[in-house]
Amino acid sequence: MAITLGDCHFYLHMFGSHLFIDLINQARWRLFPRKVSFEEVRFLEQHFYYFAQLRNPHKREFIHRLETILSSKRFLGRGGLEEVTTEMELLIGATITMVVFGWKSLRLAHFHTILVYPNTYYSTINKIYHRGEVNPKHGLIVISWRCFVEGLADKSDGINLGIHEVAHALKLANWIQNDGEREFSPQAWKEYSKWVPGELAKVKSGQGTFFRESAGLNEHEFFAVALENFFERSREFKEYHAQLYQSLVQLLRQDPLVLMG
Ligand SMILES: [Zn+2]
Numbered sequence: 702m703a704i705t706l707g708d709c710h711f712y713l714h715m716f717g718s719h720l721f722i723d724l725i726n727q728a729r730w731r732l733f734p735r736k737v738s739f740e741e742v743r744f745l746e747q748h749f750y751y752f753a754q755l756r757n758p759h760k761r762e763f764i765h766r767l768e769t770i771l772s773s774k775r776f777l778g779r780g781g782l783e784e785v786t787t788e789m790e791l792l793i794g795a796t797i798t799m800v801v802f803g804w805k806s807l808r809l810a811h812f813h814t815i816l817v818y819p820n821t822y823y824s825t826i827n828k829i830y831h832r833g834e835v836n837p838k839h840g841l842i843v844i845s846w847r848c849f850v851e852g853l854a855d856k857s858d859g860i861n862l863g864i865h866e867v868a869h870a871l872k873l874a875n876w877i878q879n880d881g882e883r884e885f886s887p888q889a890w891k892e893y894s895k896w897v898p899g900e901l902a903k904v905k906s907g908q909g910t911f912f913r914e915s916a917g918l919n920e921h922e923f924f925a926v927a928l929e930n931f932f933e934r935s936r937e938f939k940e941y942h943a944q945l946y947q948s949l950v951q952l953l954r955q956d957p958l959v960l961m962g
Contacts, residue, residue, distance in 0.1 A: 735771040737764050741791055748788075749795045750856045751932065754961035767791075767798045770808050780818040782846070789817055792853065793844060796863035799932065800871060803954025804884075811880040812870045816843040833866040837873045842866050852929075859913070859930040859937075868928035869921065885952055893948040897923060900945065911941045932957055 776785040832848040852861035875884035904917030916926035939946040
């Protein structure tokens, strides 16, 4: 079942078995581990704000986690994009690493392939243009590069396509029991869920002052938009709703305000 949510859609109830692909990916990762070079670290320092703000021990940990993620995922160009460049891989990989940085080794194993389109792309299934999507049946995260870069360019507007799609993937991965990974603590999810209906109602009624309108579509979109704000507007988010912010700190096992000094 394809669910269309404005510019973002994903599939439900179509979790195909991915174990075979994951086994191949793991073998490739062990045989050909991707190392991040000194120049690439410099590149991230300049272009990935979260990484640039981390303290040195966390930076080393981040690079190690990024190497694992880059080694275990495939990046494929689509829609006329001939090559997924190293910079694209690094920035998309860094976004995944940032969102799951609170876990010791989570890498969203189910989502083994990243498809990169140069621009928004037309879906023949639901006849609309997409900026990005996740597809759990095929283990895909799909990104429009132009929209991804626009999201990165303004690091404090709370709009970031990369974080948005990785948030969808993380929430879906939490439902997938056979991926060998444990995402959300049930207790933390319960605490987060306590605050969602009230905030959703506010956004839907047009009285919302913090989350943008598309957060009001449903709880999936709310979660994705909440994570965009959690990372890009941490301080404002905490001032707006400290309990909701804190519930996300517990859920994601990290506090950007502490990590980023
Ligand atoms: Zn979405």
